[in-house]
Structures are given as structure tokens and as C-alpha cells.
Amino acid sequence: MAEEVPKYDPERQASLTGVAEGLSSEDDAAVLAKLGYKQELRRNFTMIEVFGIAFSIMGLLPSIASTLAYSLPAGPAGLVWGWFTASAFIFVVGLAMADLGSAMPTSGGLYWWTHYFASPKTRNALSFLVGYSNTLGLVGGLCSIDYGFALMFLSVIVIARDGNWTPSNGIVYAVFMCCVLVHGVLASTISKAMAKLQTAFVIANFILIFATIIALPVGRASQRNDGEFIFGTTGNLTTWPIGWAWFLSWLSPIWTIGGFDSCVHMSEEASNATKAVPYGILMSIGSCWLFGFIICIVIAACISPDIESVLGSPFGQPMAQIYFDALGKKGALALMSLLFIVQFLMGLSILVAVSRQSWAFSRDGALPFSKFFRKVNARLFIPVRAVWGCVFVALILGLLCLIAPAAAAALFSLAVAGNNVAWGTPILCRLVWGQKKFKPGPVYTGDKLSRPIGWLAIVFLCFGIMLAMFPAGGPDPTPETMNYTVVVNSAVWGGALLYYFIDARKWFTGPKITLSEEDLTEEQAAAIREEGLQIEGLPAAAESVEGEGITEADPDKKA
Structure with a gap:
């Protein structure tokens, strides 16, 4: 034969x-x-390292410390049960995203999925909106992390000077700026070691976690609060009703466990991506859910019952006051130093993630100067130009630090609201328009559970956006207590849609195909022509004339 x-x-x-x-x-x-x-990118990341970059971005203890101003006003029970409840809902969102990440792992996954599942009339506009919302939301996350680093770093100086010095807004921005620039240098020069470093970053996070949950109870051995105080004592240091104050405590876990989509953005650098991406999402959320709950219990057990004085600490950071009360000056200096080091590592990891998202979006021609930013360094196989583009935008957004703490707080909520829109839109598009087009990957919640999980995730994400818009202190805010998230995010969403309908609708056709036409299957080529998608370097499908040869074209040329 x-x-x-x-x-x-x-x-x-x-x-x-x-x-x-x-x-x-x-x-x-x-x-x-x-x-x-x-x-185009080298696949350096194993499943554990994909989990590591998400867990490192979340930076569990530093993030909880940075957001105590949202959770403590609801009292110790608000801190503890707010964390547990919101984390459960976030895990549901992770399940919905894991279904998509396993089926279609690509660096620009959120806007790619949106375009794939949305209706023909809405896909370009929604994909454009999701791409910008996710990109700027991640940059907002970088800003808020590095702003938190600046406050923690300066709190160590304040502790060392016994509270006799207060940093100005200009000094806070200067430290923030230096931090962002150092992150840019490191993200551009240690790319080959970045995957391996995630393991070290995870270890550093757990060292800090275990040091805290051991040292605080030991230091407060004679002054620990009882179980009724920890689990049953509510509070309300806002002028909202007590129930709404508890809901506002959810902003702490919502912001903290907000880096799991980084697993999606690392898809094209992950080995065995169809499993590494979904497991990375679920492992990172699950770890933060469990260990965050433990940390919140320990904080509630060891905090001074006068919570208002902790929030108004002269050190400028509530966690610094908690460490100081339990461990004294030297102990507080040691743990706060470890805290800002881990916070620094968080910023480095999220810069890597946001640079991949912005690179993927520029690869599809959607960002300004896409042709410049989409280039991959031929020696390092990373998008160095995208890294520095994100650094520049972060430095501009960080100027909010110079206005007032309330304006700077908008950086935190920018990450929450912007990413919630980016996460919820592709899930919604799949449920409304694209369920028949969905082909599950090896990790799947099943036909019976997938839809209810998706709808529950969407409801929670919409609620999270609304939470992020509320003034934390109460109604009738002053300019100093105003929540500027509604202003910042309206500018992002409104600006993106305005840009699309005025200009981008003329040339943005969604994700581009970077394979040559010869490398496509007949089914792919037919689908591309039917849906009007564009192959990079070739004319848009809608422009081609039957029988004519295909000629080269500028991928960034407007149709």
C-alpha cells in the first residue's frame, strides 16, 4: 500500500x-x-508563572493596606465580611472569563472576544470601547499602585521622624514619577528573566503575608479584640446609611483582586495557554479570596478599637498605624519597608501586563501611532515601545496627585470602573449574540452553568461600576471629598466613542489578521471576507474586487 x-x-x-x-x-x-x-512574542511563562504575574499585580497585603480607607469605615465586620462576599462574586467573574480565556487565548482577548461575539452593527464600536477602557483602566491600575507605593515609602520616613514631617503633594508625585520610570527601565531590560521573577514576587508576597499574620497577634497579645468585635461589630464613619457603607467596603476587594485579566494579556507568552490562562485566573482569585479573608480577620483582631483615629493616622497610611500600635517604631519600619517593596513589584508586573494589552491593541491599528507602538524589539522579543508609551500616559494621569488626595483617589476607581466595563462587555456579547459561535476550550464550566455564571458576573460588574462612582464619605460632597471617577471615566468612555464615531469608524475594522492569506484555511478566508475583517498588509476585505490581484498596503492606512 x-x-x-x-x-x-x-x-x-x-x-x-x-x-x-x-x-x-x-x-x-x-x-x-x-x-x-x-x-511574535516568546512563550516564557509557565502556568505557575502566569498565576504569579496576576497574584503579584494583586499584591494582596499592600493592596488591602492601600484600600483600608474604603473598608474600615464599615467597621471590623464590614472589613471581614465585605471582603469574603465581594471576593465570592469576583470568583464568579473569573469563571466566566476563564471560559473565554481557555477557548480563545490572545493578548488582546477582551476586545477580541467582544468583536467576535457582538452583532455586526455593534462589534466595531464595542470592541473599540473595550480596548480603550481596558488599556486606560490598566494604566489607572499602574498609577494607583505606584501612588500607593509613594504613600507607603513616605510613611516610613514619617515614622522615622516620629510624625514630625508631612510630605507635600509635589513630593508624593516626585516619588511616584521616579517609581514609574524605574519600572519602565526594568520592564525594558530584564524581559528574559521576567517570567522567572514572578516566582520570586509570589514568595515575597507570602513572606509579607505570613510575617503580618504572625507578628500582629504576637504584638497585640494583651490587647487583641474578641470574636464579637471581629465578626459582629459594624460601624459607619460615612454619612451614607450603614448598609451602603458596607457595600462601599467591597471596593477594597474589587480593586485588590482586579489584576486577574493580566493572565489574558500574557496569553501569547504562556506555554499551554488554553489551560495556563484559565487556571491562572482562577488560582489568583481563589488565593486572594482565602488569604485576604485571613488577613482581614487578623487586622480586625489587632486594630485599635478607635478606628477613626487609625484612618486619621499622622503617618498618612492606616496600615502604618496598625503596625506601629502592635510592634512599635522599629517593627513598623521593618514591615512597612517590606510592604512598599512588594508594592513596587506589583507595579512592575502590571506595567508588563498593560504593555501587552496596548501592544495588542496597536497591532490592530486602534491606538494613536499604532504603527510605531506595535513594533516588537527584535532582540528581546518584547514590545519595548509599548512599555514606554504606557509609562508616559501613567506620568500624565499621575498629575492628579498634585491636585488633592480626592483627585488621586480617582486613579483607584478608574481601574475598577474601566476594567469592569472591559470584563463585562465580552461576557455580555457572548450571552446575547454569540452563544452559538462559542466553542469551549479544555477548561469550561459546562453548558448548564456557563450562562447563569455569565449573567451573575454581569450584574456584579455593573454594581461595581456604580459603587466606584459614589463619594466614599457620603452625599453632598465638597470639591475636596468629591469622587472624580465619574469625570475621569466619562472622559475615557465618552472620548473613545466620540473618537470612534467621528473618525475611527472610517478605518477601524476590529482585530486584524497578521497571518498571510496563504496561511489561512479556506473557512477562515471565507469568514474574513464575509465579516469584512482586515488582513494586515492587505487591503480591507470590503475593498477587494473579485478577480483582482491583491497588492500590499499600509496596515495603518485608513480605509
């Missing part, structure tokens, strides 16, 4: 370039080829 000739598979063939260059395994590159993209 004649030897059977293997059937030609264009998707496998399309993956060979990435495999030959040592960027990826054949299976991972083939999965990416099915989505229309060639392999």
Missing part, C-alpha cells in the same frame, strides 16, 4: 515560523493561528 500523505493543515503551517524561531511550541502557535495571529 502506498504511504498515506499527511493532510496539509494551514494552521499548523502558519505556526512553523514561531516554532522555528524558538518562540513557541507548535500547539500553542497553532491555537493562536486559529485566531488569525502569527507568533
Whole structure:
């Protein structure tokens, strides 16, 4: 019998370039080829390292410390049960996103999924909105993390000077600026070690967690609060009703456990991405849910019953006061120093994630100067230009630090509201328009559970956006207590949609195909022509004339 000739598979063939260059395994590159993209980044990240970058961005204890002003006004029970309840809902969001991340792992996943599942009339506008909301939301996350670092770093100086010095807004911004610039340098120069460093970052996080949950109870051995205080004592240091004050305490876990989408943005650098991405999402959320609950219990057990004095600490950071009360000056200096180091590592990890999202969005021609920012460094195989573009935007947004603490607080809520829109939109599009187009990956919640999980996730995300818009102190805010999130996010969403309908609708066609036409299957090519998608370097499908040859074109040229 004649030897059977293997059937030609264009998707496998399309993956060979990435495999030959040592960027990826054949299976991972083939999965990416099915989505229309060639392999351009090196797949350095294992499943544990994908989890590591998300967990590192969340920076559990530093994030809880940075957001105590949201949770403590509801009292110790608000701190503890607010964390547990909100984390449960966030895990539901993670399940919905894990379904999508396993099925279609790509760096620009959120806006790619939106475009894929949305109706033909809405997909371009919604994809454009999600891409900008996610990109600026992640930059807002970088700003808020590095702003938190600046406050923690300066609180150590205040403690060392026994509270006899208060940093000005200008000094806070200067420390913030230096932090962002150092992150840019590191993210551009240690790319090959970045995956391995995530393990070290996770270890640093757990060292800080265990040091805190051991040292605080020991230091407050004779002054610990009882179980009734921890689990049953509510409070209300706002002028909102007590129930709404408890809901506002959810902002702490919502902001803290807000980096899980980084697993999606690292998809094209992850080995075995169809499993690494969803497991990274669920492991990072689950770890924060559990260990965050433990940390909140320990804080509630060891905090001074005069919570208002803790929030008004002369050290400028409630966690610094909690450490000081339990461990004295030297202990507070030691743990606050470890705290700001871990916070610094958080900022580095989120800069890596946001640079991949912005690179993916520029690869599809949606960001200003996309042709410039989409370039990948030929030696490092990372988008260095995208890294520094994110650094520049962060420095501009960080100027809010110079206005007032209330304006700077908008950076926290920008990350919450912007990312909630970016997470909820593709889930909604899948449920409303695209359920029949959805083909599950190896990690899937099942046909019976997938839809209820998706709808519950959407309800929670909408509620989270509304929470992020409320003034934390109460109604009738002054300019000093105003929540400027509604202003900042309205500018982001309104600006993105205005840009789209005035200009971008003329040329933005959604995700571009970076494979050559010869590397596409017949089904892919037919679907691309039917849906009007664009192959990079070739004219838009809508412009092609039957029977004519295809000529090269500028990928950034407006249709």
C-alpha cells in the first residue's frame, strides 16, 4: 500500500515560523493561528508563572493596606465580611472569563472576544470601547499602585521622624514619577528573566503575608479584640446609611483582586495557554479570596478599637498605624519597608501586563501611532515601545496627585470602573449574540452553568461600576471629598466613542489578521471576507474586487 500523505493543515503551517524561531511550541502557535495571529512574542511563562504575574499585580497585603480607607469605615465586620462576599462574586467573574480565556487565548482577548461575539452593527464600536477602557483602566491600575507605593515609602520616613514631617503633594508625585520610570527601565531590560521573577514576587508576597499574620497577634497579645468585635461589630464613619457603607467596603476587594485579566494579556507568552490562562485566573482569585479573608480577620483582631483615629493616622497610611500600635517604631519600619517593596513589584508586573494589552491593541491599528507602538524589539522579543508609551500616559494621569488626595483617589476607581466595563462587555456579547459561535476550550464550566455564571458576573460588574462612582464619605460632597471617577471615566468612555464615531469608524475594522492569506484555511478566508475583517498588509476585505490581484498596503492606512 502506498504511504498515506499527511493532510496539509494551514494552521499548523502558519505556526512553523514561531516554532522555528524558538518562540513557541507548535500547539500553542497553532491555537493562536486559529485566531488569525502569527507568533511574535516568546512563550516564557509557565502556568505557575502566569498565576504569579496576576497574584503579584494583586499584591494582596499592600493592596488591602492601600484600600483600608474604603473598608474600615464599615467597621471590623464590614472589613471581614465585605471582603469574603465581594471576593465570592469576583470568583464568579473569573469563571466566566476563564471560559473565554481557555477557548480563545490572545493578548488582546477582551476586545477580541467582544468583536467576535457582538452583532455586526455593534462589534466595531464595542470592541473599540473595550480596548480603550481596558488599556486606560490598566494604566489607572499602574498609577494607583505606584501612588500607593509613594504613600507607603513616605510613611516610613514619617515614622522615622516620629510624625514630625508631612510630605507635600509635589513630593508624593516626585516619588511616584521616579517609581514609574524605574519600572519602565526594568520592564525594558530584564524581559528574559521576567517570567522567572514572578516566582520570586509570589514568595515575597507570602513572606509579607505570613510575617503580618504572625507578628500582629504576637504584638497585640494583651490587647487583641474578641470574636464579637471581629465578626459582629459594624460601624459607619460615612454619612451614607450603614448598609451602603458596607457595600462601599467591597471596593477594597474589587480593586485588590482586579489584576486577574493580566493572565489574558500574557496569553501569547504562556506555554499551554488554553489551560495556563484559565487556571491562572482562577488560582489568583481563589488565593486572594482565602488569604485576604485571613488577613482581614487578623487586622480586625489587632486594630485599635478607635478606628477613626487609625484612618486619621499622622503617618498618612492606616496600615502604618496598625503596625506601629502592635510592634512599635522599629517593627513598623521593618514591615512597612517590606510592604512598599512588594508594592513596587506589583507595579512592575502590571506595567508588563498593560504593555501587552496596548501592544495588542496597536497591532490592530486602534491606538494613536499604532504603527510605531506595535513594533516588537527584535532582540528581546518584547514590545519595548509599548512599555514606554504606557509609562508616559501613567506620568500624565499621575498629575492628579498634585491636585488633592480626592483627585488621586480617582486613579483607584478608574481601574475598577474601566476594567469592569472591559470584563463585562465580552461576557455580555457572548450571552446575547454569540452563544452559538462559542466553542469551549479544555477548561469550561459546562453548558448548564456557563450562562447563569455569565449573567451573575454581569450584574456584579455593573454594581461595581456604580459603587466606584459614589463619594466614599457620603452625599453632598465638597470639591475636596468629591469622587472624580465619574469625570475621569466619562472622559475615557465618552472620548473613545466620540473618537470612534467621528473618525475611527472610517478605518477601524476590529482585530486584524497578521497571518498571510496563504496561511489561512479556506473557512477562515471565507469568514474574513464575509465579516469584512482586515488582513494586515492587505487591503480591507470590503475593498477587494473579485478577480483582482491583491497588492500590499499600509496596515495603518485608513480605509
